[in-house]
Amino acid sequence: MSSVDFTWLIGGPQGSGVESGANIFSKVCAEMGYQIFGKREFYSNIKGEHSYFTVRVADKKINSNVNDVNLMASFDAETIFRHYDEVIYNGGIIYDSELADVKTDSVHTLDAQFKERLHKELESKNKPFTISGVLEIAKENGAKLFPVSFKSILESLSEETENPRLKGLVRMYNVIGVSLSLGLVKMPTGSLQKAIGDIFSRKAEIAKINQQTANYSYNYATVKFENFDHVLSGTQKEPQTILVQGFQGTALGKMACGCRFQPYYPITPASDESVFLESNEILDIMGDRPGSTAVIQTEDEISAMGMTIGGALTGTRSATCTSGPGFALMAEMLGWAGINEVPVVITNYQRSGPSTGLPTRHGQDDLLFSVYAGHGDFPKIVYASGDIEESFYDTGNCFNYTEIFQVPLIHLMDKFMASSVITCKRFDPAKISINRGKLLEKIDDGYRRFEFTDDGISPRSRLGIDNGIFWNTGDESDETGHITEDPILRVKMMDKRMSRLDLILKEIPDDEQVKSFGVEEHTIVSWGSAKGPILDALEMLKKEGISIGFIQLKLLHPFPSDRVNSLLKDVKTIIDIEANHSGQLGKLFKQNTSRDIDYFILKYNGRAMTSTEIYDSLERIIKKKANKREVLMHGA
Amino acid sequence: MALKLADYKTDVHNDWCPGCGDFGIVNAIQMALAEMCIERDKAVMFSGIGCSGKTSHFINTYGVHTLHGRVLTFAQGAKIANPEMTVVAVGGDGDGLGIGAGHFVAAGRRNVDMTYIIFDNGVYGLTKGQASPTLKLGEKTKSLPSPNTNSNVNPIGLAIASGFTFVARGYSYDVRHLKDLIAQAVNHKGLSFLDVLQPCPTYNDLNTRDWYAGADLMDEAQKRHSRIYKLEEHGFEPSVHYNSEVEVNEKLSQALIKSLEWGNKIPTGVFYKNELISPYTQRIKDKIPNYLENPPAKQNISKNGHPNTDISKILDSLEV
Numbered sequence: 001m002s003s004v005d006f007t008w009l010i011g012g013p014q015g016s017g018v019e020s021g022a023n024i025f026s027k028v029c030a031e032m033g034y035q036i037f038g039k040r041e042f043y044s045n046i047k048g049e050h051s052y053f054t055v056r057v058a059d060k061k062i063n064s065n066v067n068d069v070n071l072m073a074s075f076d077a078e079t080i081f082r083h084y085d086e087v088i089y090n091g092g093i094i095y096d097s098e099l100a101d102v103k104t105d106s107v108h109t110l111d112a113q114f115k116e117r118l119h120k121e122l123e124s125k126n127k128p129f130t131i132s133g134v135l136e137i138a139k140e141n142g143a144k145l146f147p148v149s150f151k152s153i154l155e156s157l158s159e160e161t162e163n164p165r166l167k168g169l170v171r172m173y174n175v176i177g178v179s180l181s182l183g184l185v186k187m188p189t190g191s192l193q194k195a196i197g198d199i200f201s202r203k204a205e206i207a208k209i210n211q212q213t214a215n216y217s218y219n220y221a222t223v224k225f226e227n228f229d230h231v232l233s234g235t236q237k238e239p240q241t242i243l244v245q246g247f248q249g250t251a252l253g254k255m256a257c258g259c260r261f262q263p264y265y266p267i268t269p270a271s272d273e274s275v276f277l278e279s280n281e282i283l284d285i286m287g288d289r290p291g292s293t294a295v296i297q298t299e300d301e302i303s304a305m306g307m308t309i310g311g312a313l314t315g316t317r318s319a320t321c322t323s324g325p326g327f328a329l330m331a332e333m334l335g336w337a338g339i340n341e342v343p344v345v346i347t348n349y350q351r352s353g354p355s356t357g358l359p360t361r362h363g364q365d366d367l368l369f370s371v372y373a374g375h376g377d378f379p380k381i382v383y384a385s386g387d388i389e390e391s392f393y394d395t396g397n398c399f400n401y402t403e404i405f406q407v408p409l410i411h412l413m414d415k416f417m418a419s420s421v422i423t424c425k426r427f428d429p430a431k432i433s434i435n436r437g438k439l440l441e442k443i444d445d446g447y448r449r450f451e452f453t454d455d456g457i458s459p460r461s462r463l464g465i466d467n468g469i470f471w472n473t474g475d476e477s478d479e480t481g482h483i484t485e486d487p488i489l490r491v492k493m494m495d496k497r498m499s500r501l502d503l504i505l506k507e508i509p510d511d512e513q514v515k516s517f518g519v520e521e522h523t524i525v526s527w528g529s530a531k532g533p534i535l536d537a538l539e540m541l542k543k544e545g546i547s548i549g550f551i552q553l554k555l556l557h558p559f560p561s562d563r564v565n566s567l568l569k570d571v572k573t574i575i576d577i578e579a580n581h582s583g584q585l586g587k588l589f590k591q592n593t594s595r596d597i598d599y600f601i602l603k604y605n606g607r608a609m610t611s612t613e614i615y616d617s618l619e620r621i622i623k624k625k626a627n628k629r630e631v632l633m634h635g636a
Numbered sequence: 637m638a639l640k641l642a643d644y645k646t647d648v649h650n651d652w653c654p655g656c657g658d659f660g661i662v663n664a665i666q667m668a669l670a671e672m673c674i675e676r677d678k679a680v681m682f683s684g685i686g687c688s689g690k691t692s693h694f695i696n697t698y699g700v701h702t703l704h705g706r707v708l709t710f711a712q713g714a715k716i717a718n719p720e721m722t723v724v725a726v727g728g729d730g731d732g733l734g735i736g737a738g739h740f741v742a743a744g745r746r747n748v749d750m751t752y753i754i755f756d757n758g759v760y761g762l763t764k765g766q767a768s769p770t771l772k773l774g775e776k777t778k779s780l781p782s783p784n785t786n787s788n789v790n791p792i793g794l795a796i797a798s799g800f801t802f803v804a805r806g807y808s809y810d811v812r813h814l815k816d817l818i819a820q821a822v823n824h825k826g827l828s829f830l831d832v833l834q835p836c837p838t839y840n841d842l843n844t845r846d847w848y849a850g851a852d853l854m855d856e857a858q859k860r861h862s863r864i865y866k867l868e869e870h871g872f873e874p875s876v877h878y879n880s881e882v883e884v885n886e887k888l889s890q891a892l893i894k895s896l897e898w899g900n901k902i903p904t905g906v907f908y909k910n911e912l913i914s915p916y917t918q919r920i921k922d923k924i925p926n927y928l929e930n931p932p933a934k935q936n937i938s939k940n941g942h943p944n945t946d947i948s949k950i951l952d953s954l955e956v
Contacts, residue, residue, distance in 0.1 A: 027956065030956040031956050237956070240955070241955065241956050242951060242954040242955050242956065243954055243955075243956050244954050248954070252947055252950065252951075255945055255947050255950075256943045256945050256947050257937070257943055257945075258935070258937025258938060258943065258945065260717075260932035260933075260935050260937070261713070261716070261717050261932045263713060280950060281923065281924060282924055283945050283946075283947075284945070284946040284947075284948075284949065285935075285936075285944050285945060285946065286939065286944045286945075286946050287939075287944070288936065288944065289926060289930060290926060290930075291930065291935045291937075291945060292924040292926070292927060292930070292932075292935075293932075294716055294717065294920060294924070294927070294931075294932050296713075296716060298709070298742070299738055299739065299741075299742035300738060302706060302709065302739075303706075303708075303709040303738075303739055303742065305709075306702070306703075306706045306708075306709025306710045306713060306739075307709050307710070307712055307713030307716070308713060309710055309713065310682075310700075310709065310710040310711060310712065310713025310714035310715075310716075310717065311713045311714065311716065311717035311932060311933075313700065313710075313713075313714055314714055314717040314718040314721075314932070314933035315933055316717040316718070316932040316933045316935075317937065318713075318717065318932075332703060333703060333706070336702065336703055396943075423956065426951055426954075426955060427947075427951060429942070429943045429945070429946075429947060430942055430943075432942065432943055433941050433942060434937060434938035434941055434942060434943060435941070436938075462933065463680050463698050463714055463718055463721055463933075464677065464678060464680075464698075464718050464720060464721050464933065465677065466677050467677065468677060468698075469676060469677055469696070469697065469698050469699075470698065470699075471692065471693060471698075471699040471700070471701070472699070472700045472701060472702075473692075473693070473700075473701035474685075474701065474702065474703055475701070481699070482646075482648050482693050483690070483693060483701075
């Protein structure tokens, strides 16, 4: 049996249902047993600009997108102009035949830079600047074209169901596109009806219309479209599989591990996590009355951080969630949490900087800023998850670390993960442990919050506990928390706090610091969401008999130098892969290990890495044909 | 065990300048806490940065000396996570109305049940006397190189416009009156604001103790006419009694008009009080019914070292 590895792309103007179309498609494929890796790309815009979703479907575990598209479903002209060249030989393009004569100049959302490149390409191939022009090229590339009039589908359906309203319902175009696609690949139709029913479960009337439209379009494709090379007829479903969106990993992790307070300020791509937490604010507690998470929308990120610290002082597991610009505003408060030894988690869904940068696009831009954020020397933890499944369990660990070591913790996530939809094994909360460190339940007399202890960590009181009175200050303080400027006490206090860094490296298990996927002569060092495309690229190389090692750094500060050095001691060529301009991990790596990075594979065009392009660069490295700095460019 | 005034004092050395108005405020806070018999470990003082920021170190309750301009953010976070605490936040006028003005306005909209006291002296004392947001346009205090080029903000007016539901002004040299105002503010159900006129003897040579006492307004009989007067002694009725738009608007308007009074007559006392606006904790309770009995700080989150939270319903909905 040949294996399935199929990529489907749907595109359209923002607000036209691209995302719900992709959700239906993903859900159907997942229900039919396939593994899914989907990713959404969108402009910083509410309505009208181009947005698209790429869903990769396979019958084995996949961790990334690839460059090639096997089937594109488009219901507007822009999607065809922007993506026609991604569809490969024997792939297909389903498009609205009414659009054939549309000229590039009449699509106002095509920006000048893109249009110039497209015109050059069309000119060189002697094609008109129209949809027909680009489709001719696609055809020459070996793609099959499936023209269909979306308008007439709605008209016929309207007549058949005697529902005149349907005729003009252009917002059904997404469902038409999805259903035509599923019909073309011969996906069993029952799952499509079920998925639509699930997604519109609260709106029976809308569900019905969508199901009728889906049914009609699906049948249309099976009857009218010629045979297509790709068939998705279903496969053995893995038990306990969930279809999960990026931000749900950390959100569910927070619910499970007892984070009960999350102030936040809206920012893309982080707010989805807070909104999800608030949507599920009342929590089921085993054998007890319901619990809850207080999710507070604040006036700015400074306030979000201040409230989070205030909550943490009451002994509540507290977190905030933000992206680079918001995190920049929190930096002063991070130092306050540092000097006062307050456990807080800041979940940072990074995006492309600097400044507003590419606000809805991907970038692993904040590593060095996270490591150095805040003035003065104070201990903190910077921890990065590599995929959505990991982020659930890591969130649990992050809250343990921040409470055990009483240092603020920055949990690095990113836009790639936030806007991915994947299948993975159902999260298991029982695998999360809860360790609150030296948090006190009861205090007798003589309490001092910053008491010197053997391990440098003081027992922690909380606001409101009897006999637990303490003082905090952003000034240097004595053991009770009152201001001091005594030079000797200052040194003792600094040493006490900073000793935490060694303790963190000593106490956190090796595998939670750095995860090794095997070490070879050529070995990759990387962090965060680059993990998925790297794993898939390594799999591709393995099929050609090429083995490359990979270590994923999860603990980035304090830097696990000993662990990294021992893993890499026999490695000849070190390759750093990350989604930023300067190779930020590479810099940290060199600073902490005194070793040089031999090759950088970097991407900073705002789009997530694909396994294809990493594979290409790695192959060039093996063949000694690579640049020292390989810059990846894929993505519309 | 009955608590005495002395129980609310710490033995931390107080390094404010001799004659500083801040002493009166700290004393009044301690007196109010003692009078209300508030348990020391159920109260927390949050403070900002500057001379007034040291206040939390002098009071023997939980004390959190925060960052410049940000005191309200910390304080609200603590109160929301543990609504059983009595929360008082203090800070200077530069802290609360300059760098922290955004938080001031946002706090008014939330109406968290706590108290905010501004030590209002017209200058940034600890940085050597620059103009603060309450100093008037054209005024030149001692260390200013030239007269103030900014207009002043009206703290009472801003509080009223922002939605604070208890708005009052005190004077730091009338400690008894101030103590009463603090007690009323703390007892108020909602966010209370207290603007305390507090002469800075070192850097504000305009709004001095003598100036407030009206030393310059002596009549022929050599009798002083204090600028400070008490609203309650002049029949001013600040409270909203009915939830009617007409009454609310009337009380807000009269408070705003009173807040503009300055110069030879300066009102103190309660300008506005409205307990018919829901406190923020009530607004959370409307969404989360058991929030007040089981707030974030009281929730048990684990059993035998593992989560006791059951997220299986959400996971079921994600399962394919």
